[in-house]
Amino acid sequence: MTYDLDHQDIRDGVARLCQDFAGDYWQACDKDDAYPSAFVNRLTEEGYLSALIPEAYGGLGLSLSAGGAILEEIHRSGGNAAACHAQMYTMGTVLRHGSEVQKQSFLPGIASGDLRLQAFGVTEPGSGTDTSALKTTARKQGDQYIINGQKLWTSRAEHSDLMILLARTSDVPEGGKKTDGLSVFIVDMREVLGQSLTIRPVSTMMNHSTTQLFFDDMPVPCENMIGEEGKGFRYILTGMNAERMLIAAECIGDAKWFIQQARDYGCEREVFGRPIARNQGIQFPIARAYSAMRSAELMLNEAFRMYEAGQNPGEEANLAKLQSADASWQAAEACIQTFGGFGFATEYNIERKYREARLYQVAPISTNLILSYIAEHVLKMPRSY
Ligand SMILES: Cc1cc2nc3c(=O)[nH]c(=O)nc-3n(C[C@H](O)[C@H](O)[C@H](O)COP(=O)(O)OP(=O)(O)OC[C@H]3O[C@@H](n4cnc5c(N)ncnc54)[C@H](O)[C@@H]3O)c2cc1C
Numbered sequence: 001m002t003y004d005l006d007h008q009d010i011r012d013g014v015a016r017l018c019q020d021f022a023g024d025y026w027q028a029c030d031k032d033d034a035y036p037s038a039f040v041n042r043l044t045e046e047g048y049l050s051a052l053i054p055e056a057y058g059g060l061g062l063s064l065s066a067g068g069a070i071l072e073e074i075h076r077s078g079g080n081a082a083a084c085h086a087q088m089y090t091m092g093t094v095l096r097h098g099s100e101v102q103k104q105s106f107l108p109g110i111a112s113g114d115l116r117l118q119a120f121g122v123t124e125p126g127s128g129t130d131t132s133a134l135k136t137t138a139r140k141q142g143d144q145y146i147i148n149g150q151k152l153w154t155s156r157a158e159h160s161d162l163m164i165l166l167a168r169t170s171d172v173p174e175g176g177k178k179t180d181g182l183s184v185f186i187v188d189m190r191e192v193l194g195q196s197l198t199i200r201p202v203s204t205m206m207n208h209s210t211t212q213l214f215f216d217d218m219p220v221p222c223e224n225m226i227g228e229e230g231k232g233f234r235y236i237l238t239g240m241n242a243e244r245m246l247i248a249a250e251c252i253g254d255a256k257w258f259i260q261q262a263r264d265y266g267c268e269r270e271v272f273g274r275p276i277a278r279n280q281g282i283q284f285p286i287a288r289a290y291s292a293m294r295s296a297e298l299m300l301n302e303a304f305r306m307y308e309a310g311q312n313p314g315e316e317a318n319l320a321k322l323q324s325a326d327a328s329w330q331a332a333e334a335c336i337q338t339f340g341g342f343g344f345a346t347e348y349n350i351e352r353k354y355r356e357a358r359l360y361q362v363a364p365i366s367t368n369l370i371l372s373y374i375a376e377h378v379l380k381m382p383r384s385y
Pocket residue numbers: 119120121122123127128129130152153154155156204208210359362363364365366367368369372384385
């Protein structure tokens with residue numbers, strides 16, 4: 001079997017679409033802390049956000065690497081796919097563990113754009129990285145679960161109809177693992193918003209539409225539980241490799257954008273009567289960033305190849321995320337330095353992308369936790385937490 005990791009047609013299509021959403025569009029959204037609705041609507045209309053939904057449910061039925069190509073291209077053009085990437089990275093949980101009834105009731109609507117699945121409620125103020133310590137509860141009452149608790153950093157909740165929610169349905173059973181007793185739900189937020197669900201925006205250093213959620217006896221029908229009660233953490237875990245790879249693709253796109261901007265500006269800008277790119281002090285950081293980006297890209301391609309061959313690329317997906325996030329940050333540093341003072345002026349978009357690229361050292365998984373994964377699962381050192 002051969003793997004088309006280039007997806008050139010898809011890249012060309014996304015690049016064309018992105019031409020209508022240039023730097024000034026993203027600057028305006030950033031300035032007003034506004035959700036890029038027009039951009040997300042166009043992506044939906046052209047089918048890109050249904051990339052990973054099987055054709056049987058109205059989606060494009062494309063591979064994960066095709067999803068990665070879409071996200072990478074958005075970032076390579078200077079945009080930000082964070083406004084809509086959750087629809088891709090939560091899809092694995094629904095496709096792999098959702099019932100046929102759930103797929104029939106949600107996927108066609110998501111594919112057509114009538115429904116948005118953009119919210120993923122896992123992190124809480126008190127638990128953070130230690131997901132098993134989350135406090136939100138779901139107690140069964142008749143034919144529904146009653147949810148109480150809160151989430152933090154639930155991005156895009158104000159711009160989504162549905163949310164994948166992780167909550168505790170029982171205490172950790174005697175002799176069980178800390179992650180036992182957690183369950184996953186598809187919550188239709190339209191039915192409960194303003195009543196038992198309160199959404200409060202959280203202002204951040206970049207435009208990310210992230211929020212805090214409060215659940216006050218929020219009812220969710222039992223049929224909206226994904227898979228079996230108490231096994232939700234492993235359902236979320238099975239989607240982690242895909243999430244790491246999709247975010248890595250965005251970081252590769254960011255790195256390519258920064259490198260291109262730095263290269264072009266360095267060749268144009270003349271100081272002391274010659275282009276600044278003639279100085280090795282300017283060239284070398286850009287060349288180093290390019291080297292890091294290419295290594296990360298090869299690792300990511302390997303992760304996609306293994307994933308699409310049905311293997312488990314735990315090591316490769318984690319390394320790809322780590323290296324891509326580092327490469328994009330290295331490229332961001334080289335770029336802002338190359339631009340000098342102009343890098344700080346909003347009109348060049350460098351400072352905006354610089355703020356946006358920094359997130360991927362922390363979320364959706366921090367660099368430290370990836371290093372812990374490599375140390376424990378690849379190098380077989382003792383677990384540190
Ligand atoms: C803009 C933004 C959007 C987000 N969107 C979402 C979302 O949509 N849904 C969602 O569920 N979450 C989301 N998150 C949350 C994100 O996944 C968490 O911020 C991240 O997992 C880290 O958790 P924390 O912030 O609580 O940090 P903490 O857990 O408090 O950790 C703080 C620091 O300590 C480090 N640390 C903690 N434990 C260890 C250890 N054992 N070894 C080494 N280092 C350690 C961490 O790596 C981190 O650097 C988002 C976060 C941000 C900032």
